[in-house]
Amino acid sequence: MPVTHAEYTLRRLPNSDNLAPLNTQRDKARMTATNDAIGTPAASHEPVPDRIYRHSGLTRATHWVNAISLYVLLLSGLNIFMAEPALFLGQYADFNHPALHIFAAHTSDGRFVGITEIFGQQIETTGLIGVSNNAMGHPVSRAWPSWLTLPSYRDLGTARHWHFFFAWLLVLNGAAYLAWNTYVRHIQKDLWPTKADLRQIPQSIIDHIKLKHPTGAEAIRYNVLQKLAYLAVILVLVPGMVLTGLTMSPGMDAAFPILPWVFGGRQTARTIHFIFAWSLVAFFVVHMVEMVLAGPVNELTSIITGWYRVPKAHDDATGQGSGAKGNVQ
Amino acid sequence: MSEVAKTGPARRGWLKASLAGLGGLLVAGCDSVTSNRSVQKIIESAEGLTRRSQRLLLTPGQLAPEFRESDLSPTFKANGTVDPQDADYRAHVASGFANWRLRVDGLVEHPMSLTLDELKARTSRTQITRHDCVEGWSCIGKWKGAPLGALIRDAKLKPEAKYIVFHCMDSMGGEDSRYYESIALADVFHAQTILAYEMNDAPLTVPHGAPVRLRVERYLGYKQAKYIERIEAVASLKDLHGGRGGYWPDRGYEWYGGI
Numbered sequence: 001m002p003v004t005h006a007e008y009t010l011r012r013l014p015n016s017d018n019l020a021p022l023n024t025q026r027d028k029a030r031m032t033a034t035n036d037a038i039g040t041p042a043a044s045h046e047p048v049p050d051r052i053y054r055h056s057g058l059t060r061a062t063h064w065v066n067a068i069s070l071y072v073l074l075l076s077g078l079n080i081f082m083a084e085p086a087l088f089l090g091q092y093a094d095f096n097h098p099a100l101h102i103f104a105a106h107t108s109d110g111r112f113v114g115i116t117e118i119f120g121q122q123i124e125t126t127g128l129i130g131v132s133n134n135a136m137g138h139p140v141s142r143a144w145p146s147w148l149t150l151p152s153y154r155d156l157g158t159a160r161h162w163h164f165f166f167a168w169l170l171v172l173n174g175a176a177y178l179a180w181n182t183y184v185r186h187i188q189k190d191l192w193p194t195k196a197d198l199r200q201i202p203q204s205i206i207d208h209i210k211l212k213h214p215t216g217a218e219a220i221r222y223n224v225l226q227k228l229a230y231l232a233v234i235l236v237l238v239p240g241m242v243l244t245g246l247t248m249s250p251g252m253d254a255a256f257p258i259l260p261w262v263f264g265g266r267q268t269a270r271t272i273h274f275i276f277a278w279s280l281v282a283f284f285v286v287h288m289v290e291m292v293l294a295g296p297v298n299e300l301t302s303i304i305t306g307w308y309r310v311p312k313a314h315d316d317a318t319g320q321g322s323g324a325k326g327n328v329q
Numbered sequence: 330m331s332e333v334a335k336t337g338p339a340r341r342g343w344l345k346a347s348l349a350g351l352g353g354l355l356v357a358g359c360d361s362v363t364s365n366r367s368v369q370k371i372i373e374s375a376e377g378l379t380r381r382s383q384r385l386l387l388t389p390g391q392l393a394p395e396f397r398e399s400d401l402s403p404t405f406k407a408n409g410t411v412d413p414q415d416a417d418y419r420a421h422v423a424s425g426f427a428n429w430r431l432r433v434d435g436l437v438e439h440p441m442s443l444t445l446d447e448l449k450a451r452t453s454r455t456q457i458t459r460h461d462c463v464e465g466w467s468c469i470g471k472w473k474g475a476p477l478g479a480l481i482r483d484a485k486l487k488p489e490a491k492y493i494v495f496h497c498m499d500s501m502g503g504e505d506s507r508y509y510e511s512i513a514l515a516d517v518f519h520a521q522t523i524l525a526y527e528m529n530d531a532p533l534t535v536p537h538g539a540p541v542r543l544r545v546e547r548y549l550g551y552k553q554a555k556y557i558e559r560i561e562a563v564a565s566l567k568d569l570h571g572g573r574g575g576y577w578p579d580r581g582y583e584w585y586g587g588i
Contacts, residue, residue: 075359084465091459092402093466151363156463157581158363164588165375250461251587254393254547255386266459266467 048216054308059186062177063303066238069170070280072162073241075150077277078143079159085143087274091265099271104131104141112139167245174238190222191231197224213294216313226290233283237276244273380585387587389515393546396457401529402468405460407536410508413499413556421498426540431524435494435561438485445526445540451475454523462550463582472544474525478518481562486514489564492574493517495543496559501576510554511566511574511584512545521546524557549586551577 055063085102088094101117102125114130116123127133132145135152146152150162181187204225214223222230246252247259247269263269291299295311302308362368413419421429426445433441455473462468481493497508516522525544526533533539538555545552552575566572571579578584 080465084462086466088466091396091400091467092469093406094402095404095406095466151360153360155363155581157577157583158369160463160583161369161372161375161581162363164379165372168375168378248461248465249383249588250393250459250549251383251387251547253459254391255383257394260394266461270465 065173076163079149087271088267215311244269405468410499411536418498436487436490472525473527474523490562495554498556552586
């Protein structure tokens with residue numbers, strides 16, 4: 001008989017000479033065998049395992065394909081944006097009233113400056129946005145610096161090819177992730193917040209501000225802010241990127257006229273696409289900070305091998321019931 | 330947590346160093362990767378997937394959204410060539426396109442040559458549609474023109490014809506740089522595909538492609554060929570200019586401009 005994940009997990013559990021809890025653990029492990037096994041927080045009287053099998057193979061694989069795709073999509077997307085470095089609201093572009101406009105200008109005292117204009121408010125962003133140095137070190141007029149775009153030089157045609165290739169990859173990868181993890185109830189059980197979770201939001205915010213990380217049984221499950229952040233990414237931001245991206249396609253708008261209607265026009269869809277892209281960047285920054293704070297080796301190991309070492313509870317801080325911060329993958 | 334605190338900085342340093350190294354490698358490597366021909370082939374394969382998917386989703390009769398007069402853009406941006414300097418085109422402008430002819434030839438049974446008045450005498454279609462530039466902006470304009478499908482039916486395609494090519498009068502710069510575009514037969518016979526000679530209730534102006542431009546809705550702006558002088562039915566796009574079916578497709582843009 002092949003060894004299942006559940007049995008493998010079981011052998012590594014501590015106190016396995018105790019038969020009664022073992023059966024409980026076995027049942028729990030079985031329940032989450034095809035799952036990312038973080039679902040049910042162990043009751044306080046049960047032994048907390050040293051390590052848990054946190055991420056299924058599919059979750060790990062799709063996580064990394066997603067990471068690479070989003071990286072290429074961001075850089076190629078920023079290159080595409082440079083062809084029309086402005087954002088508008090509505091069906092058509094009202095060139096006199098952009099929501100955002102990035103441009104280069106010469107000041108009266110002869111300086112070459114990059115300007116970012118948001119609803120008429122101008123901010124000088126020389127060096128980063130509007131004007132940045134090329135490979136030779138000369139300031140040039142371009143919306144984003146060369147290290148933020150793919151290719152590094154302005155090339156709408158190439159950038160579009162890369163963008164659409166990785167958009168397909170993102171969609172197929174995301175569909176596989178969502179379909180499988182809905183089927184095995186990972187999303188419902190491990191990511192969907194419970195009522196108790198929602199009540200802990202204020203406490204969780206305080207814990208995050210104090211950089212307090214959970215240990216023991218509490219570290220086995222995700223905290224409520226973490227759950228909401230992951231749900232925002234997998235159910236709102238990434239699907240939103242795909243849908244607003246498709247709304248920019250004239251072919252898709254003919255096939256599904258509801259798309260431009262839902263998003264308030266092709267230009268609004270493009271603006272939302274831009275905002276969601278930077279929201280994903282913001283998520284990524286927090287994701288990295290939390291990973292480092294929670295222990296980068298353990299966290300990286302868990303998203304590569306699936307195995308997560310559960311931080312030990314302290315005598316003075318049990319980490320129980322406070323809704324303390326979980327470990328971010 | 331104390332364990333993390335003890336080992337954190339060292340790990341952070343290691344992480345930072347590897348991220349910085351990886352970042353440097355990626356930036357340095359990106360351009361050599363994006364300009365690698367075999368990598369490009371793989372990346373560009375997505376265009377076929379996009380084209381086939383959209384053809385599957387778009388029924389031939391499905392129309393691009395149409396708008397009301399009140400939706401018209403206050404200013405419709407003219408892009409690409411806005412004032413061709415080609416001598417023959419200048420002469421046409423000077424004579425008010427009196428000597429201009431629209432030739433329809435290639436793989437057709439009845440080649441044609443139409444004056445602007447003859448084209449205008451044909452049954453027309455008027456539509457208010459959104460023009461989507463590949464750069465990202467959109468403008469809404471009102472177009473009146475002769476449906477291309479009816480014209481091509483009159484010319485009667487030979488069975489081997491697969492594409493319609495639009496030869497334009499504007500040079501983009503240098504020898505053999507005249508604009509051209511092409512579309513598949515499915516789009517030729519689409520109800521909104523017209524040879525437009527009026528824009529916003531006035532004769533088409535030079536910046537917008539006088540005397541006649543293509544409107545093939547459901548596609549990006551670069552498919553909407555301006556300054557048309559010849560329509561050719563062909564079996565393959567390989568033998569034309571760069572072989573990829575259009576001025577911009579020859580320069581790295583998708584021939585399928587539906588996305």
